[in-house]
Amino acid sequence: MNDKVLIQVQGLKKHYNGGEVKALDGVNCEVRQGEVLVIIGPSGSGKSTLLRSLNLLEIPTGGTIHFDGVDITDPKVNINLHRQKMGMVFQHFNLFPHMTVLKNMTIAPVKLLHKPQAEAEKKAMELLERVGLGDRAKAYPSQLSGGQKQRVAIVRALCMEPEVMLFDEPTSALDPEMVGEVLDVMKTLASEGMTMVVVTHEMGFAREVADRIIFMSEGVIVEEGTPEDIFEHPKEERTKAFLSCVL
């Protein structure tokens, strides 16, 4: 990890119904290059909204997000180019059901980065081998288990060679016995120095892998710190109350 700030979030707001509902209410945070930032908090606390704002799947109603020094909330910015550098993994995998695993992985690099098909396939096969799915390249998503689907979803995002990976509760839709295989892939990724922002309920993963943890509640960041700070010496009452429920 170095000190270069990759994503800088300032005063981020997401209000619905003219301010009646405040999913995010003035969030300030930063993501440094090479770090694993884990966002935890009770459901409805705005952690997914914050993550989805980072690549503008949710359009914030206020505040700014600087990615690589560019304010991506500026309507004049071509967000598609920035999204190419931000991989995203969803709770429900969202693989393309009408394409094989290999096609799922190669379509974006071929169409967007104009890589030759053969080169994109070679890269995709390497990644599939690494997550132990080399033999499933020709399968369709419906033929895979949940854990396999999520591993494919991760390597699909990696095919674009992103600068940061965003994980939106990647293990929440999985059967318990499949959670481990997905977390293992994420741990490997973290150890290789990938910048990651992870929204999760897996406290064990957060404690083990995170460089920094953000605890959110009711649309604001309540507490921020290293895993040790948050889990061993929480300062805020709301953090303590939440942790006593989940640990």
Added chain:
Amino acid sequence: MSQIWQHICSWFINFGEQLHFVFIEGDRYKQMIAGFCNTLKITAGALCIGIVIGVVVAAIRSSYDKNRESMKLRGGFFYRFLGFLNAICKLYLTVIRGTPVVVQLMISYFLIFVSAKDGVPVAIFAFGINSGAYVAEIFRGGIMAIDAGQFEAGRSLGFNYLQTMWHIIIPQMFKSVLPTLCNEFIALLKETSVAGYVGVIDLTKAGNVIAGRTYSYFIPLLTVAAVYLILVVILSWLVGKLERRLRKSER
């Protein structure tokens, strides 16, 4: 026993003579074939127009519905322009789906294309415009039924809106709307039977004309019915085959 046999034989001989009289004498079968060709021409032409209109209208309508919230926040000219297009599309759907196709056909022929000598292009136009409205709603339903996560996955990889539509949404949409679309094509084929209202000799009109000439309704009308039936069966079979081929990829 032999008597029954004789009856059957004579009925068939009689039937053969009838057929000869109705279709072969005066080369009336040529009228039938010309009518058949016109029906196919009108259906195929209207189908093409309908699909083009359908795709455009469905794309505008669903883009507006899906992006309204986010575009309102970002504002700008494009949002207002899309809103304007959406309003036009809605008006088109309301008018076309709210009036009978025969009336639209007659308005096209007698009021819009007053100087048209041949009714066939006018019929293609009218049926195409009509079919477009129904196809548009079928496509829009198909697009809206696809999980929002598919859009998000496409956009998060860096595809723009149109690329996401083209590579990810439309192929899935097409598969799911195929049966409904087939239904619409069958309906269209049969609806063209009112083309006679504007002086087009289509299959139905040809059968009717022959029936009037020969004072024999039985054979011409049943023949017309049989031809439509065979066309529809062939069409359904082809679509079924296509559907099976598309579904294969998911098993």
